[in-house]
Structures are given as C-alpha cells and as structure tokens.
Amino acid sequence: MVLETVTEQENPKRTAAARVLAVLGAFSQGGGALTLTEISRYADLSLTTAHRLAHEVLEWGGLELDDEGRYRLSRKILDLASSSTRALRLRESALPHISDLHRLTGLTVHLGVRDGGDVMYLEALRPHSNYSGENRMGGRMPLHVTATGLALLAYAEPAFVDDYLSRPLKRFTSHTLADPGAVRAALEVARRNRFVVVSQTISLGAGAVAAPVFSEDGSVETVVGTVYLIGRDDPAKLVDPVRAAATRVGHALAERRTRPHPRTVDFNRRSAGFF
Numbered sequence: 001m002v003l004e005t006v007t008e009q010e011n012p013k014r015t016a017a018a019r020v021l022a023v024l025g026a027f028s029q030g031g032g033a034l035t036l037t038e039i040s041r042y043a044d045l046s047l048t049t050a051h052r053l054a055h056e057v058l059e060w061g062g063l064e065l066d067d068e069g070r071y072r073l074s075r076k077i078l079d080l081a082s083s084s085t086r087a088l089r090l091r092e093s094a095l096p097h098i099s100d101l102h103r104l105t106g107l108t109v110h111l112g113v114r115d116g117g118d119v120m121y122l123e124a125l126r127p128h129s130n131y132s133g134e135n136r137m138g139g140r141m142p143l144h145v146t147a148t149g150l151a152l153l154a155y156a157e158p159a160f161v162d163d164y165l166s167r168p169l170k171r172f173t174s175h176t177l178a179d180p181g182a183v184r185a186a187l188e189v190a191r192r193n194r195f196v197v198v199s200q201t202i203s204l205g206a207g208a209v210a211a212p213v214f215s216e217d218g219s220v221e222t223v224v225g226t227v228y229l230i231g232r233d234d235p236a237k238l239v240d241p242v243r244a245a246a247t248r249v250g251h252a253l254a255e256r257r258t259r260p261h262p263r264t265v266d267f268n269r270r271s272a273g274f275f
Contacts, residue, residue: 019045023053024062024077028116032139033070073138090222091122093252094213098125098224101245105238108227111249112148112210114156115140117164119149122222144169144183145176147196147210148225153183154190155212155220161187175200195243197235205230209238211246216254224249 026034026042034042040050054071057063061076094111102109102125110124118140143149143164153161165180175198177183190196199207210225224246228235 019043019049020053020057023050023057024073027073032141033066033068033072035070039071075138077138089256090253093256094222094224094249095123097245097248097252098123100248101224101226101241104241105226107233107238109245110137110148110225110227112146112152112223112225113221114143114149114152117143117167119143119146119152119223121148141202142170144178145172145201146225147198147208148223150177150183150186150190150198151196151210151212151223151225152220154187154196172202173200173204177201195239197239199230199235207235209235209242211239211243213246213250213253215250222249 022043022045023039026039036051036054037047039045039054040047043050045053054063058065058071062074063077064072064074066072090113091111098109098111106127108124108126111122112119113122114120119142120140121137124137124139141149143153153164156164161184165183169178169180169183170176171178177186177198186196195209195211197207197209201207206227206229208225208227210223212220213222213224214220224242226238226242228238
C-alpha cells in the first residue's frame, strides 16, 4: 500500500486511463504471456495497482489468465485491433488463401506482420483449437527465432536490421539462430530463395516454412507461414504451397488497392451518361 502511494506521488499527472493503457502496453514490451510482477515492471506500476488494474481488464474480457498464472491479451483486444483499416484489409484479403493452405496441408497456418522487433500473428488456423502458444492469433515472437520473423527481417530496412542484430538475441533451443552473423547469412538465403525453412528453433520436434507477400514495389509487409512436425512432414514439399498462397495473398492485396471505391464507380458512370 505504501509502495502504491509512493508510485502515484511520483507520477501525479498519470490518469487512471493512462495506468490501464500502461498495463496493456506492457505486453508489447514483454511478449505474449506476463506474470503480474512483469506487468508491474513493464507498466511502471506498483504491484498492488498492477494487480487491481489487471483484474479489472480481466473481468472486462481484455485479458486471459492461463493455468500457470500468466496474463495474455485476449481475442477481444485483437478483434479491436483488427478493426483498424490496415489490419482488417490484410487479414480479410489473406484469409481465403491461407484457409486453402490450411485445408491442403492440414497443418497450422498463420499470417504475420512485423511489429517492432517481433512478428505479430494477425491470423492462425490450427488443426486443434486448444492451443495457447505464442504463434496463436494475436501472439508475438522475436523476429530471429521464427520462419515468419526471418522472412520479415530479410526485407526490412538495413538500418532496422543492424539495430535489431546489435541487441542480445534470445535463444529458445540449441537450434535458434542467436549469432548475428548466422542471422545475416540466413537473411541472405531468404532473399535469394524467397522463402524460409527453420527447424527446431522454438521447440524441439517442430519446424516452420514461410514465404513473404510481395507488394507491387517489392516491399514486404506480411508473411504466410506453416508449422510442420519433424519426422512426419517434409518441409521441402511445403515450400511450393506456402509460396503459392503468399503469391495469391499478394495479388488479392494488389487488387484491393487498385479497386476503385463504389462511389467513384458511380460518379464515373453518371459522368459517362449511363444513368
């Protein structure tokens, strides 16, 4: 209680809304699942305040509490985020094509975008619904540990890549690319092949294949990926279907960008004397 009083005195201009937003913002710094102590630290709040606000957001439906006592952003938060024009356009345009890939392979398929130093998943289609890993819809992972992240990093601005690789690279398994030189070599291969294959970089027994979605100017905003099981699935046979899905997503996005607004079509028809 004393700690909370000190914290509030140190931040006299911090409103109640700002504290709630700080709780939500903690997840952009700390990853997909946070303990109450981590929320307190990242949000710069006392443990008492963090506990109270986290439970208020939990009751509202903005957070979920897993079996290990860690908090995660809920589907409700992602739905709100996806209502933005940009995210909605990406997800809506891609969904039919990644759904086709999901049906074809029977594997987990996801759509990822770069958000700071992470890949964030706008969509994740799975064979089983009872999954809570970080590559779920709305989850995020560091760019260097996933196939989708490496594909995004391969087409990021050189200055961003240099800055990212200048920082410590977290290792998840012995197969994780945690050396800057190894990551740069992987990015070069990714640009040359226009796809990425990784094996056991996040968890033993699983790998992933990803392909970038190219815009008309050659830039990459989003990536299509799939997860396979070592010893059961052949990643070489997944490359072409993943690349084909990424190509179709790119065409769908280009068509949506060039399609005139209905009001523009109506105006042009009226101007031409069709009405």
